[in-house]
Amino acid sequence: MYKLMLAWRYLRTRYIALASIVSVTLGVATLVVVNSVMSGFTHEMHKRLHGILSDMELMSPGLGEIYEPRAHIEEIRRALDEDLEALSAVVRVPALLHQTVNGRMITQQIILMGIDDQTYSHVSDFTPYLLNEQNRKQPDFQLKKGGYDGRLGEVGWPYRTQKAEFEREQRRLLEEAYGSKVTQAQPEVKAEGQKESEFAFVPIPVSPPVLSTDDESGNPQQAAGDSVMPQGADPFKAVRESEHTQIFDPATQQHPGIILGMALANRKFRDPETGDVRDVYINVPGDDIQITLPTGGSPPRPTFALCTVVDFYESKMHEYDSTLAFMPLSELQKIRQMFGPDGEGTVSSIQIKLKPGADLEAAKEKLVAMFPPDIYPYQIQTWKDVQRPLLAAVQLEITILNILLFLIIAVAGFGILATFFMIVVEKTKDIGILKALGAPSRGVMSIFLSYGLSLGFVGAGAGIVLGLLFVSNINEIAGLVERLTGREVFDPTIYYFSEIPTIIDPFTVVWIAVGAMAIAVLASVLPARHAAKLHPVEALRYE
């Protein structure tokens, strides 16, 4: 009883000891904050990395092809059995993306993914990252009338129609002013799609209404014919109005749809006057772009395709947003002429999603056993294999941070040790009194041990409260720091998240608290032993 009472009284009257545990408090608070933010980051990263990567894939490295994908899929289904959740075959090919900005063409390197819009969203988080609300439900590579993200402004069909009409009107005015030759002399005033049609691209037949041939005015003869014909005597009128027209009208028709990674079309920059971060779009849904890509077979030859941007993909992982573009699998197979001897389209990878809780490594071993690497030229890898260097680096970072921060608490432990020795020396006489009154050495020792424990408890408790408060208000604090220093903590031109992600793991918090209290108790062991060993007579004589 006296132990608890005295430990309590010492706790309440010795403020210097409380000062010595401020470092414990700060250490614990920092640990809580760092662990929460790090696990928030890691979780967000895992989610994004994993989201787009699917659990596992069977891929043919480089430009290699998997023939007879349907047979492969059947085999995989048989191998994985009940672990399997979904499968999707994709074509992945490096390509060049040509965009026209103010009449100038820029070329970027991309990874073009041909996906099956029915099954692909089952193996990876694809749809949630799309900016069109209809596509988020079921992507179909058709340009939409509306439902795009508000950031983009008015895009889609209304934009495309308006743009086509504006260009037609502009061309008409130029033709009036300069005569019919203007269309040939001034090709840059045409829309990108029309100009790019100069490439001698004769694709394999594609399904209507997606057409690869040029519209009427892109044809010089036709344009010339148009301008000389009197109004109302257009010989092509009937054709143009017929339902099965082969003439492409950009105001009402689109090329094969392509979904671009957000960062391919979007540039963020800071307005020098206001300091705000602004978005500039090189392309928006409704614009046409051109791609250059290698054909299948060997050796690959370059081929070209015109596509209409139908949506953006924004996973907020810069690595993906700046390299990936998606097309329908069948279109890409046609463009690249990827067909096996039996006429079945070939693919470059089969993406696999496992049931929740299924063992990733075991599934991988099953597939490796089914497609032995010495027979099949396939690479079988899980999403963790793909991102192993990054995941390992982050894990190492977390481990080292934890060790360093615990060292801080250990330093605080030495502070407690010193303070406790001071208190024991100061309390020498009281220890003598207690012993003279019959308190056993063990009792005296436990006074100081429970004192240490309660200091640790107070320190760790305050630290956890502080840390949790910090974590729950971390965005406000970041905002405050921004205002005070004038520097942005997280520059939105670099980081895609506007809020700092945090996850509070109760187990980690408890672990930190227990660790801090253990350090406080350990630090009080030596002084407590010293106190217990004091000789009562000498202690009483102490002044």
Added chain:
Amino acid sequence: MNKTALASQESTGKGRRQSVAYARGNLLTAKSKAPIIRAVDVYKTYQKGRLKVPVLRGVDFQVEQGEFSAIIGQSGSGKSTLLHLLGTLDVPDQGEVFFGEERIDNLKAIKRDRIRNQEVGMIFQFYHLLPELTTLENVLTPKMISTGAFRYLLNRRQYIERARMLLELVGLGHRLNHKPRELSGGEMQRTAIARALISDPTLLLADEPTGNLDSQTGKDIMDLLQRLNRDEGVTIVMVTHDNEIASQADSVVRLVEGRVQKSRNQAA
């Protein structure tokens, strides 16, 4: 007030109170009884750096039940050391200490702690109260030490009642919730006496109880000790360097350079 307090103490007294009454009734015959505490040929040497300082050099000493005994001597004569040996605060290098019939100097530390807590009450020159605790809590400390937290909380009211009664007995009923630093020297010594009595001890050891007090307060304390000895039958061993104080005791033992010089029985 004291009388009612004493009366209430009598009424709450247990078996030992009867033996006290017996001792009081047979004051003269009590002297011939077996001694309550006895030191036989004890030696004690202190190490001061490399020097060995002999403090006690073969002291024989004994006190009988109900006796008020004084040990007198100059500074360094070993009188406090002897008291510490009697109170099991220290162990002799050589010789034996008996409490009743039991030899106590070679007991395990934990058992000596128990004797110190239960059987012996101690009073010091510098009071030695715990500064963090109030008067009442200081008096309760030995009870807190002897009982576990749970049992203490269970019997709290009873203990507090007894502590309150003892404080009234020493005339401090109005100072229950004061911290030691708010008390005068005499009041602190009274608190220490109440604390020494809480465990209902057989023996009260007082180390210069008046040494730090002015003569009037010292006299009050001596009156209190004498009253305890006379009315309550508490056996008291008191160390002092003051002949006048010592003369109020039943018997006086003089220590000179670690040896008993002369023993005289005043009551005889």
